[in-house]
Amino acid sequence: MNQRQTVLVVDDEKQNRTLLAELLKDDCRVALAGNGNQALDRAHELQPDLILLDVMMPDMNGYQVIQALKNDDTTRQIPVIFISALDSPADEERGLDLGAVDYITKPFHPSIVRKRVRNHLQSVHHRHLLENLAMIDSLTEIANRRRYDEALEHEWRRGARNGSPLSLAIIDVDHFKAYNDRLGHAEGDHVLRQIARALSAFVRRPGDLIARYGGEEFVLLLPETDAQAAAEIGEEIRASIENLHLAHPNSPVSNYITISLGGTTLIPNGGQVAPLFFQIADDALYAAKADGRNRAFWRQRTD
Template identity: 80%
Template sequence: MSSTHTVLVVDDEKQNRDLLTELLREDCRVILAKNGSQALERAHELQPDLILLDVLMPDMSGHEVIQTLKNDDATRHIPVIFISALDAPEDEERGLDLGAVDYITKPFHPSIVRKRVRNHLLSVHHRHLLENLAMIDSLTEIANRRRYDEMLESEWRRCARNASPLSLAIIDVDHFKAYNDHLGHAAGDQVLRRIAQTLSRLVRRPGDLVARYGGEEFVLLLPGTDAPSARQLGDDIRAEIEALQLPHPASPVASVITVSLGGMTVMPSGGLVDPRLFSEADAALYAAKAEGRNRAFWRVAG
């Protein structure tokens, strides 16, 4: 279990909050809430890895809290353990039916609580590892298309809220089929890895995303990047990949590996991604290819 895990303790009694904090603080970061509404606010904002939730609270019961958590896409995934003085079997059954992963009765044994929390956080850790693996392209070890699709939706909404631009680039390796046919797929895989490494080196802001879209195509998602900055990045990427000097004896464009790039910048609005963002970037890529490849074209929404 990692100390980077976060546990939200929800209990209206300060003594219980203090006791659980002292019990868990060596294993994880503990955040506190003294009522249901505060718990919902902190769960939504801080996204804890686990919630320890009292059932009997004055303003909103633990049952109401977990129902609200499970009805919200942003918090439904957070596991909840009930800690309650209600110790009848039907009380435990109700808690589990509402979606709790465990039920601990008061007065609780500190060592048992600590071990149960450790076990559930270990399960969370394993789940996160699997989720991360599912978002990574196994060949290039960068984000895959699934991760790109997920990030596009969230970054579109964020940029719409902040009234900031969103730029998208599509990158295609020039005459890659000819490369594979001439030098073999193993060599082609090495080229894709080198390109992925170059993109990751050049696109380094925390919010930016480099992903393999499929085959020899890559995408860049650049939230908060305006058209001039994105266009300059596209030019830098094209030049850097050519400068790798990876031989491509079957290319009619150059003697080395080159890429074509098409990009689009928009000002997002609304909650749904406008499909024209990708189609316009793809059209810019097509134009770059039509003009002879090994170049970058950029479009801006009018």
């Protein structure tokens, strides 16, 4: 079991919280909440892997808590196990109907609770692995286009809320078809992996993202980065790839593998990503190629 997984125990009775914490401490990290409002706050803060939730609590009962969790995009996917003294089939059915993954009645058997929690945490671990694999490019082991599309939507909305700049770079390997024609696709794949590794060094903050967009094309997303800073990063990236000194015998640009880069910066507006955002960056990339390649061009929206 992954020791870094977190279980949030929610119960208004201190004795129950202590008992469950002691029971689970060897399998996972345990966080505690004594009422419904604390539970919602801690769920947002910690994003636990599993929540053990009492039903009968003052002010906000467990049914109300799970409804609030399921109505919030940031907590909807967190699995909830009810642990309750309400032991009728109707109570259990209600809890499961509201989205709980399990229902344990009090008084509970410690060994059974522990095994059920272990099983659910294992399921969560497997689900996260599958979700991560679906977002990773199998060749380069960096984010794929699907992950980029999701990150772009998220960062666009965040930038629109905060009025903060969002920068995008499109990166293309110069004359890559000629490289594959001369040295073969196996060597070409090796080059793409090395470029991806070099580009990953420029992912310096949690919101930054480098992804393989397709073929020999990559994209770099830089939230809260203005045009000047992003353009400087773009030039650093161009130089870093050339400085890898990966031989390219068929390139008219250089003896080594080089890239062309086009980028743009704007402050997002509205809830949907503007198609113009990618288009301006793509136009800058085209201009970099037209100027001789091995260039990094940055353009800003002028309207």
